[in-house]
Amino acid sequence: MVEISKGFDCQHFIGGTYIPIQSEKSFENINPATEEVIGRVAEGSQEEVDLAVEAAKNAFNNGWKNSKVSERAAILRKIGDLLLEKKEQLAMLETMDTGKPLWLSTNVDIPRAAGSFHFYANFISTMGTDAYPMEVGAVNIVVRRPLGVVGMINPWNLPLLLLCAKLAPCLAMGNTVVLKPARWTPMTATLLGQICKEAGLPDGVINVVNGNGRVVGEALSAHPDIRAIAFTGETSTGKSIMKAGAESLKRFSFELGGKNPNIIFEDCDLDTVIDTTLRSSFINQGAVCLCGSRIYVQRSIYEEFMQRFVARTKEQIVGDPMQPNTNIGALISKQHYERVLEYIELARAEGGTIETGGKRAEGQGKGYYVEPTIISGLDKSCRVTNEEIFGPVVTVQPFDTEEEVIQYANDTHYGLSASVWTKDSSRGLRVAHQIEAGTTWVNTWFLRDPRTPYGGEKQSGIGRQGGMFSLDFYSEVSTICVKY
Ligand code: NAD
DSSP, rough: OOBTTOOBBEEETTEEEEOOOGGGGGEEOTTTTTTTTEEEEEOOOOHHHHHHHHHHHHHHHGGGGGOHHHHHHHHHHHHHHHHHHHHHHHHHHHHHHHHHHHHHHIIIIIIHHHHHHHHHHHHHHHOOOEEEEEETTTEEEEEEOSSSSEEEOOOOOHHHHHHHHHHHHHTTTOEEEEEOOOOOOOOOOHHHHHHHHHHOOOTEEEOOOOOOOIIIIHHHHHTTTEEEEESSSHHHHHHHHHHHHHTTEEEEEEOOOOEEEEEEETTSSSHHHHHHHHHHGGGGGGGGOOOOOOEEHHHHHHHHHHHHHHHHHTTOOSOOSTTOOOBBBBOOHHHHHHHHHHHHHHHTTTTEEEEEEEEBBBOOOOOOOOOEEESSSSSSTHHHSOOOOOEEEEEEEEEOHHHHHHHHHHOOOOOOOEEEESHHHHHHHHHHHHHHOEEEEOOOSOOOOSSSSSSSSSGGGESSSHHHHHHTTTTEEEEEEEOO
């Protein structure tokens, strides 16, 4: 692996080879925690996308599409093993790129990325298929074939984790891939090319083109030889991708934005709720699509909740992501940092009360640090309670009845996830059933079984990932009807 102490230059990886960077076609990669330049990133164009798609097409037709399940499973397992073997190094790179705490990259991002490969290695090794016998003396057998070349467009918040959640099932089904990392977080995806090669993945099966979304992302979305786009990012970007892919009638898997409700009833276990709400509000600087950024608390416990939640939030340590006791690191970029601070100003203008936080974190030299911020006094008509901020900022609002809070929870064009906290399991299930979200947790948060469907309702996404749901997306499912 490359020397990482100061970062490295992120090249394109096409057809099993890194392509030397031309300085006039590259941009700086900045560590958001220090504002230091940690390398240059190749700026891809239509030309590199065309080359990568050609390499992926050749790899598909020259063997990968007909590879044996056992061969693919062994390679996937090996990729997972290598990711774990190189965990410390990859975690360091992820933290340098994102500004997130190193303990988070080490304990969550990299192990979960590896876990996707191990999971699908096992899954395809044991899965069967459906058959539908007919009384007339025929049997219908359901078979799956790979699609061909798939384009993947990824966000910056969980770079390797989200990429591998798509890549593992995609490769498992025998597809080839051209992927584009977010421009802010190219390092682990770039290295993944080398890791896959080391694991025995044939050249051209995975290709990485770095660069700008409007150029590389759009070229992938519009490319006639790409059969499907798996995208995670903002809802508005999803709409652009869909338009660009319409001409070639692609299939889309979209994991989009959220503004997730965290509903806390008076009969909850408040100690657990406070602990989990701290995480679900501020982990990864609040930039996990599943973060619960709208908190609704039943009025009888509102004061107690607020007092305890504010006190615990004030104890959160914001700063150097390399320090083991840091809770909240840096935001991804200057632009995003300014955007989050603008939302806090907007909250003030909309009549909100800043219960804690509300500004740049004190004591930091360089870097994009914002205090964890709790806002009260805003209702559902405000922009701050409706728009995704994707930073360490939450709103808290009291409610009286179950019906009322279900209405609040669903009054949004998003529908990614929700949490419900109550010791009354009937109520937990009843409320969860009525919430329009792809995932609703009752008395927990962020607990994920990789076999289950994952995705968003309404404008939070299209399609479902996880277990068989991912394999369905990454394959042509067809029927062979045999008369006997
Ligand atoms: P983004 O939409 O700005 O960028 C995502 C990717 O799309 C990047 O690689 C970017 O370069 C590319 N892109 C930008 N414009 C493009 C275009 N016109 N055509 C093609 N590609 C283009 O999102 P982001 O800021 O990187 O990530 C944050 C967003 O991702 C938030 O909205 C968050 O909720 C969402 N997200 C959702 C999930 C989920 O599972 N639903 C998970 C993580 C993040």
